[in-house]
Amino acid sequence: MRFDIAGLIAIVGVALAAQPLNAADDDTNTKNSSESVGTDGNVLKPSSAWNADFGDEKCRLALAFGEGNDRHLLYFEQFHPSHRVGFTVAGPKLKGFKEKRPVFINFGTKQKPRKTNPYVGSLDGVGKAVIYSSLRPTLRKKRTQNTRNRSRPQLDLEAAKGIGSITLNQGHRTVTFATGDLHNPMQVLDHCAKNLLKVWGLDPDQQMAKSRSAKLVDNDAVKERIRGFYPKSALRKREQGVIRFRVMLDETGAVTDCRLKNATELKTLQSRACQVLSNATFEPALDADGSPMASYYANSISYRIN
Numbered sequence: 001m002r003f004d005i006a007g008l009i010a011i012v013g014v015a016l017a018a019q020p021l022n023a024a025d026d027d028t029n030t031k032n033s034s035e036s037v038g039t040d041g042n043v044l045k046p047s048s049a050w051n052a053d054f055g056d057e058k059c060r061l062a063l064a065f066g067e068g069n070d071r072h073l074l075y076f077e078q079f080h081p082s083h084r085v086g087f088t089v090a091g092p093k094l095k096g097f098k099e100k101r102p103v104f105i106n107f108g109t110k111q112k113p114r115k116t117n118p119y120v121g122s123l124d125g126v127g128k129a130v131i132y133s134s135l136r137p138t139l140r141k142k143r144t145q146n147t148r149n150r151s152r153p154q155l156d157l158e159a160a161k162g163i164g165s166i167t168l169n170q171g172h173r174t175v176t177f178a179t180g181d182l183h184n185p186m187q188v189l190d191h192c193a194k195n196l197l198k199v200w201g202l203d204p205d206q207q208m209a210k211s212r213s214a215k216l217v218d219n220d221a222v223k224e225r226i227r228g229f230y231p232k233s234a235l236r237k238r239e240q241g242v243i244r245f246r247v248m249l250d251e252t253g254a255v256t257d258c259r260l261k262n263a264t265e266l267k268t269l270q271s272r273a274c275q276v277l278s279n280a281t282f283e284p285a286l287d288a289d290g291s292p293m294a295s296y297y298a299n300s301i302s303y304r305i306n
Helices: 005-015 183-199 204-208 219-228 232-236 273-277
Strands: 027-030 042-044 051-054 059-065 072-078 085-090 103-107 114-116 119-123 127-135 166-170 173-177 241-249 255-262 295-303
Touching: 051 183, 059 183, 072 183, 085 119, 127 241, 127 295, 183 204, 219 273, 219 295, 241 273, 255 273
Parallel strands: 042 173
Antiparallel strands: 027 114, 051 059, 059 072, 072 085, 085 127, 103 114, 103 166, 119 127, 166 173, 241 255, 241 295
16 A cells, blocks of 8 residues: 555554454444343453554454464444444354354443344354454444534544443353454554555545535445346355445546455355446535545445345
8 A cells, every 4th residue: 555654554553453452244233231241251352462464455454362272353444434344253162153043243331232233154274253244343323413413434533542342242142352452453453554545645634524425316226236147147046145345436426446455255155346337327416515526335235045
């Protein structure tokens, strides 16, 4: 990636050492605060520092837990600046987690557990995986009219302070990943995501100050057209997954480029998202003064077999 790597390496090397625990797809609602997230004592401690993997299309931070046959992996990903992240945990302690059953997730000890519907699959070389294509690491803040009118897609770094663990619960199965404070890792991830804009030929400051993001007209209908094509070979193998897309737009909202990237491991599932999106209608992004500007539209498509 073409940006100031020296400063970023300093942040990664100095600030991202894992710390001990001190104390649907996305999130849908919270569990009653009087309920416990689990008591089976599966608390995993880091066996590595955070590892940064930054490319031209995505940013990833990974943390390992345990060794040998007890090795687990946790990682956050961003594919563009956003208040949400891709989040995956994998390893033998997750073996009992089932697909199509809710998972309660808790970031830290002060938040209420959130009921979520992630993918449950596997990660090569690690084992059973719980996969979120898009998840808020922090709870949504109460929106005001002013915040509704501004579009600043970035992680809530202040809210990440003090979050030192992530707990997943399904039925009687509970696993806690003692990540250490997430403020610095989220800061590095946010910095990387903003610098992706430079790689795409956009001005990060202008994009972060925009008054409106680009909008896909008829969003639901377009997504249904994309999902409507499900390759027979993928259906036979019951292959499911998430595919991310990014569309580059000019100041009129016309598509100038489209890129796809698999968010989960896929072998036969090929999406026609770019073919559909290239003919879709977009409203252009607006700069801080309300004038149309070149920008991007990014989202994901979930392929699931009922």
